[in-house]
Amino acid sequence: MKKMEMIYEGKAKKVFQTDDPKLYIVDYKDDATAFNGGKKGTIADKGVVNNTMSAIIFEILEKKGIPTHMVKLISDRETLVKAVKILPLEVIIRNVAAGSFSKRYGVEEGSSLAKTILEFSYKNDALGDPLINDDHILALELATEEQLAAVKKYAYAVNDALKEFFLDKGLKLIDFKIEFGLCDGEVILADEISPDTCRLWDVKTNEKMDKDRFRRDLGRVEETYQEVLARIKR
Numbered sequence: 001m002k003k004m005e006m007i008y009e010g011k012a013k014k015v016f017q018t019d020d021p022k023l024y025i026v027d028y029k030d031d032a033t034a035f036n037g038g039k040k041g042t043i044a045d046k047g048v049v050n051n052t053m054s055a056i057i058f059e060i061l062e063k064k065g066i067p068t069h070m071v072k073l074i075s076d077r078e079t080l081v082k083a084v085k086i087l088p089l090e091v092i093i094r095n096v097a098a099g100s101f102s103k104r105y106g107v108e109e110g111s112s113l114a115k116t117i118l119e120f121s122y123k124n125d126a127l128g129d130p131l132i133n134d135d136h137i138l139a140l141e142l143a144t145e146e147q148l149a150a151v152k153k154y155a156y157a158v159n160d161a162l163k164e165f166f167l168d169k170g171l172k173l174i175d176f177k178i179e180f181g182l183c184d185g186e187v188i189l190a191d192e193i194s195p196d197t198c199r200l201w202d203v204k205t206n207e208k209m210d211k212d213r214f215r216r217d218l219g220r221v222e223e224t225y226q227e228v229l230a231r232i233k234r
């Protein structure tokens with residue numbers, strides 16, 4: 001597989017065309033941003049952790065019947081993926097109150113929720129990724145009704161699979177963000193699943209084991225990313 005022209009560079013990843021128009025190569029960087037680009041830094045070897053962890057998780061999700069963009073891992077920072085058109089939605093699942101939810105609704109971080117929450121943000125940096133609902137998505141034609149139904153079904157299925165997977169590694173899945181793309185007209189899971197996109201708390205100590213260590217200057221950032229990967233590989 002030949003790595004060709006770079007077609008996109010995001011905050012944490014670069015995407016390259018290949019000699020097959022149906023396949024892209026994703027290359028994970030160590031760059032970290034938070035607060036919509038307001039805080040910038042690097043986390044040494046984050047790219048390796050996020051690439052490896054995403055590959056392991058996508059394989060597990062495929063086995064559970066959730067279609068993903070994953071084709072195969074090609075190096076410690078690169079994965080071959082199916083070319084998709086990303087739906088401009090950040091799909092967030094919350095099992096426990098944290099982050100922007102706690103702030104917005106005045107609920108203490110760590111409070112349990114009477115119901116699992118699925119929420120959407122409109123993926124638009126210029127607007128600061130505003131919270132949107134189903135009607136907004138349909139009215140703005142960000143997805144069709146069928147696509148929206150598939151997104152929701154897969155998002156809950158990802159949550160069920162990941163809650164169990166992480167608990168087995170001594171980690172509580174507090175919340176996470178996923179993104180979907182269209183491949184031959186079908187909705188499939190794309191982007192990444194990593195400590196950048198999930199809140200993971202140690203089951204015993206409630207220690208934060210995710211990007212909040214970078215966002216909130218909690219220290220031991222690199223060590224924590226390595227620890228999460230080590231647990232996942234066990």
Ligand code: UDP
Nearest residue numbers: 092098099100101175176177196197198199
């Ligand atoms: N998240 C993400 N990218 C974003 C926004 C959120 O991966 O642009 C993840 C975040 O890591 C957390 C979950 O989505 O696991 C919920 O984030 P929240 O809305 O609480 O926002 P935050 O507090 O991160 O600003």
